[in-house]
Amino acid sequence: DADIRKHLISDKQVAKFDVDNYQQVDSLLIQENLEAENDRTFKISYPDNQPLTFFFLGLPPGKDATDTESWVMPAWLALALPLILDVKVVASESPVPPFISGADFEKTTVLDGEHQAIRALIKQDEYRLDSILPRTSKPRKFSPLNALSAAYSIHLEVNRKKDGNPDWGKLSDLARDLETSPLYVFHYLNKWLRKQDKIESVPIAKIRLYRDLYYYFEPKGKRMNQLRELTQLYRRFYRAKSQYAKANAVLKPIDEAADVILKFDKALANDTESLTDIVAGRLSKLMNNVRRQTAEGKRTFTFVDGKWKTLTSEEERQAI
Numbered sequence: 001d002a003d004i005r006k007h008l009i010s011d012k013q014v015a016k017f018d019v020d021n022y023q024q025v026d027s028l029l030i031q032e033n034l035e036a037e038n039d040r041t042f043k044i045s046y047p048d049n050q051p052l053t054f055f056f057l058g059l060p061p062g063k064d065a066t067d068t069e070s071w072v073m074p075a076w077l078a079l080a081l082p083l084i085l086d087v088k089v090v091a092s093e094s095p096v097p098p099f100i101s102g103a104d105f106e107k108t109t110v111l112d113g114e115h116q117a118i119r120a121l122i123k124q125d126e127y128r129l130d131s132i133l134p135r136t137s138k139p140r141k142f143s144p145l146n147a148l149s150a151a152y153s154i155h156l157e158v159n160r161k162k163d164g165n166p167d168w169g170k171l172s173d174l175a176r177d178l179e180t181s182p183l184y185v186f187h188y189l190n191k192w193l194r195k196q197d198k199i200e201s202v203p204i205a206k207i208r209l210y211r212d213l214y215y216y217f218e219p220k221g222k223r224m225n226q227l228r229e230l231t232q233l234y235r236r237f238y239r240a241k242s243q244y245a246k247a248n249a250v251l252k253p254i255d256e257a258a259d260v261i262l263k264f265d266k267a268l269a270n271d272t273e274s275l276t277d278i279v280a281g282r283l284s285k286l287m288n289n290v291r292r293q294t295a296e297g298k299r300t301f302t303f304v305d306g307k308w309k310t311l312t313s314e315e316e317r318q319a320i
Contacts, residue, residue, distance in 0.1 A: 001072070001166055003027050005156050008149055013205040015153070015212050017146045019133055023084050055087075056097060069168035071115040075122070076152065079132050079145040082108045108132065117175035121151050140219035150216040151175065154185065158192045182217035183224075185210050190247075201244055230254070236319040237287060237311060239298050249296050256282050283320045 007025050009015055043057045059077075061070035070093070078091035088102040092112035099105055107126040111118065114125060122144035134141040151174060159170040177184035189210045193202050215221055234253040241249070248255065257279045269275045289295035299316070301308045311319065 001152065002156060002160075002164075004076075005153050009153055009209070013203075013209040015150070015209060015216075017133075017143075017149055017216070019083055022080055022133070022145070025080075025084075028080075028084065054101065058095075066169040068115050068117050068171050069166075071118050072152070072168050072171065075111060075114055075118045076145070076148050078109050078111055079122075079127070079148065082129055083133060083145075115172075117172040118148070120175040120179040121147050123147075140215055140221075142219050143216065146216045150213040151178065154188050154210075154213060158188045158195070178217050181223065182214055183227075185214040185217065201246065233319075235300065237283075237300050237316050238290070239300055241296065241298050245296075252295075252297055253283055253286065256286050280317075280320050284317065287316060287320070 004025055004027055007027075008017060008021065044055055046052050059074055071091075074091045078089045081087060081089050088105070088108055090098055090105070090110045090112060091114065092098050094112065098110075098112050105126075106128075108129040109127045109132060111122070111125040114122075119125065123142070124144075127144055131143075132145050133143050151171070155168070155171050155174050156166055159167050159174070161167050174184075174188065177187065189202060189206070192206075193199070211224075214224060218224070238253050240252075260279045260282050261275065264275060264278055269278050286295060286297075287299070290297045290299060299310045300319075301310055303309075
């Protein structure tokens with residue numbers, strides 16, 4: 001699991017979830033001269049002169065494995081192997097194969113009775129080959145294999161214990177959160193930051209990685225586009241003092257607006273227009289404090305006639 005993550009996520013924090021990279025995962029290579037006692041898998045053996053048209057492979061879970069952990073690698077392999085070996089795959093907990101021939105099912109991959117955490121991440125239990133990993137990245141399309149790879153990558157980085165135990169039982173929580181909203185990706189990024197002893201802010205490369213991982217769960221990026229628009233709007237009048245500023249300083253206008261929305265008296269503002277006026281008043285107060293240097297942040301500069309200038313009071317009010 002950790003080796004696969006290292007293969008898929010480069011040292012420069014770039015996710016390489018493409019067919020060429022999947023086909024080069026070293027962990028999937030057959031080890032030469034593997035002793036029988038070191039082989040944890042159960043599989044059918046065929047004579048060398050007999051064609052292999054049906055293959056059964058059992059992957060026993062580790063010691064004291066949870067139900068979630070027992071499905072982690074089988075689910076990923078069920079989606080990855082068709083790209084690597086050009087085969088149909090059925091993953092099931094049943095000791096008896098659900099099908100005896102690939103002709104018995106139309107889809108390329110079938111997951112039979114998978115754990116709910118896996119189902120939440122891949123959305124359905126049957127996929128054709130061209131749906132497992134879309135051939136082109138534009139426009140973005142959902143890929144169950146990439147979604148699993150992204151979720152596993154986040155989990156192994158955030159939830160892994162100090163002793164190296166991947167603690168796959170917590171994957172269920174992550175899957176449930178991502179099903180609720182893909183924006184939980186950034187919650188787990190903050191969770192990762194809290195575990196770090198030597199850094200106070202998330203490196204830019206790590207932010208970009210998690211932004212890319214977000215799109216594997218919501219390819220169209222609807223929620224991200226809303227946040228981007230909101231950020232562009234408040235940056236017209238407010239900026240953090242430094243690119244290394246903490247999140248609460250960068251998002252100060254959002255925090256102020258959210259505080260108003262959560263606490264306002266409905267008797268005073270019972271419609272959208274009234275609420276907008278109250279939020280605008282709070283943000284205007286924030287910017288007054290910024291100008292007086294009694295609040296963290298700085299005003300936005302604009303480039304006009306070859307010179308950098310701050311917004312006038314009216315321009316700032318309109319931006320708010």
